[in-house]
Amino acid sequence: MTTNTATPNPSAGPDPSDALSGSLLRLGDNGLILGHRLSEWCGKTPALEEDIALANTALDLIGQAQLWLELAGECEGDGRSADDLAYRRDASDFRHALLVEQPNGDYGRTLVRQFLFDAWHLPTLRALAASSDARVAAIADKASREVAYHLERSTDLIVRLGDGTDESHARMQGALDALWPYADELRGADEAERALAADGIAADPDAVAAAWEAHVGEVLRHATLVRPEDGRGRYKGDGRRGRHGEHLGHLLAEMQCLPRAYPDARW
Amino acid sequence: MSADGVPSAELGANGNDTAGGSDTAGATAAETPPVRTEWPLWEIFIRGQHGLNHRHVGSLHAPDAEMAIGNARDVYTRRNEGTSIWAVRSADIVASAPSDKGPLFDAAESKVYRHPTFFDIPDDVGHM
DSSP states (O other): OOOHHHHTTTTTOOOOHHHHHHHHHHHHHHHHHHHHHTEEEEEESSSSSHHHHHHHHHHHHHHHHHHHHHHHHHHTOOOOOOHHHHHHHGGGGOOOOOOHHHHHOOOHHHHHHHHHHHHHHHHHHHHTTTTTTTTHHHHHHHHOOOOHHHHHHHHHHHHHHTTTHHHHHHHHHHHHHHHHHHHHHOOOOOOHEEEHHHTTTSHHHHHHHHHHHHHHHHHHHHHHHOOOOOOOOOOOOBBTTOOOHHHHHHHHHHHHHHHHHSTTTOO | OOOTTTHHHHHHHHOOOOOTTOOTTTTTTSOOOOOOOOEEOOOOOEEEEEEEEOOOEEEOOOSSHHHHHHHHHHHTTTTTTOOOEEEEGGGOOOOGGGGGGGHHHHHGGOOOGGGSSOOOOOOOOOOO
């Protein structure tokens, strides 16, 4: 569906506006896909209070995604709206990190996924709030206030459940072991992103990675969880290049089915 | 977090009945109370604006005080309603008994003079 409009200019060199729209797509897609994953829990979480808290987080992330994608569309200059980008791209056009598309699993796995993401998300947004691009800074400033609470909440639950019963500890450790390999990609950066960071537009990936390390390390110790080794359980995906796992297609099928079936529907 | 070990100790007391559970397979069901699965109930009070009183908005379940505040934030202040939250264990609230309604309240019924409505309040005093 997108092939006719979405072909980027293949001969273009390192065009800074391409790099920016790519980076914005990644921010938007992270929020959109994780927000959708969280919304799958709606009505099914272990407690009513958790249900509402998780839905709040999902709505925050989807709201942020809307702002990022709108700006991404603007920078692209092809006239695509946030809805076009959310609902009319195929899996290989999505740019989010593989971590966020991972299935919910049990509640512990959902929380570990959230925690690993939040710990990256907050320092990223705080750095972006000082971006030299005023539009980026404005969105990041608003989003970082929401995400500060996300991180506080996921941190608290990681410690409670990690340092809880034998059962909860085992589940949290299992979730951590399973999801840890995806944290590499989250903390990494490609050349385009480094160039944007050098221009003061994007967050410095090394500073973000250091902040992530410090927070995650301390919380895992409090939670009596063992930090898995880096570089194990390698996977072949690369969200920046649209190489996603098998789960994304199913997620998109559900998320996009209405706008795909009724392209001109309004609501 | 701040009370390290406290949650796990409580949960351990509920879940691992090391005293009798491991060796007597048959009789445990009768001896041990059923594991409590519900978190305790909390009453939530929110102050909407500075200067107003905290107002009761409802109740929720949470394992401890810290999480009661967190849950209250998510359940009751989603639309920017509050500037302050109080959480009180429902079990700690002492209530008057419905059967005492007569003795407690009937005596005040015919005493209109207890309402401060017989004073003329100058306009420039404003809202009282």
